Amino acid sequence: MCTLAHIFEAAGLSSVVLTPMRDIAERMRVPRALYTAFPVGRPLGKPRDKTFQSEVLKAAFCLLEAPKGPIISEFPERISSDDAEPLLCSLPPRVSTNLHPAVDEAQALRAAYDRAFRKTRRTSVGMQIVAEEVPEAIEKFLKIAEGIDWSEAGFSAESIYGTAHDIRSYYEEICCELAEGEIGAWATEEWFYDTTAAGQVILQARRTMRDKNVAQSIWFGLAPAGRE
């Protein structure tokens, strides 16, 4: 972002950057930056909160009145997961008890995914698989968790990361459809890994790969750094 700001200004445009990384904006002498102490991934802070987002924009646009730069100001409100209300998002009861709970869960949530898609007409699922393939993909991670080699489970080095990405996106989009109240900072990430059977399977598969000394480049990116 900071590089682009310099390029755009050099071309004659005026720019303003929203950034959660103040030190980078300072070191790069970005022309105008609003430092927002929000989680990475949320430059406008609060989803579904028009008033808050507009306040962020207006604070950013205030920097355009400055006669000279570089200039950085700080948005007065901070957002962290500590401040968020607990996410209320129920999971479905077991439907097919002959299936693993994670596979059953993913199948049972499909209607909510379809409903969310009909509302928004968008999805970030699709990097490697589509929604209907999510239960089958969870079965593959289940095999890894049970000790089967990741390549024998049906993954390539290229496909495993994208598949984990799509499973998480599937669940997070469902969470946003089902949850009551605000979607707080990191709430969907915590819901997925801490609450859902699918999240637990991916974490177990990742631990198994690590413990079997699989190359770190294969398993590390399957979940956020620091997740166990």
Next chain:
Amino acid sequence: MSIFGKDEVAMQKFSATLPLPEFDEDNFNRPKSLQFAKVAIVTTAALYRTGRDGFKLGDSDFHYETFSRLARDLKLGHHSVNFDRGGFAADINVVYPIDRLEELLEEGVIGDVADNHYSFAGNQPATLSEIRLDSGPSCAREMIKEDVDIVLLTGT
């Protein structure tokens, strides 16, 4: 161990180690009054429209995507697991505040919303040479052709 994306101290330590490009001079243009200015959004969240190839994992692609102010069918192409993805899943405006710009236009706060907006992938090669010499200036020319005055930059 703390979770990286949530740990402000770890994030600051990480960002302090990043090599950053240097610019010879401070680039700074004063825009026309906001109420008469046309605003475009440029995001480094690697957003792209459904049906487009978008941004692929592992490439160091330096192309950018263009989408109209009417587009809302956007996918999040920034694949990292280490940022809060739930905000975008709930509301594209938390990354790409196009609806807020339209409202500010209706309120008379800004002069106009650009017809086109742009998206880059943030995972650029360390030299940033392509974005500095090729795609960045190309994007700037497109915005100038459309009489954009102000660029709002967001990332993930």
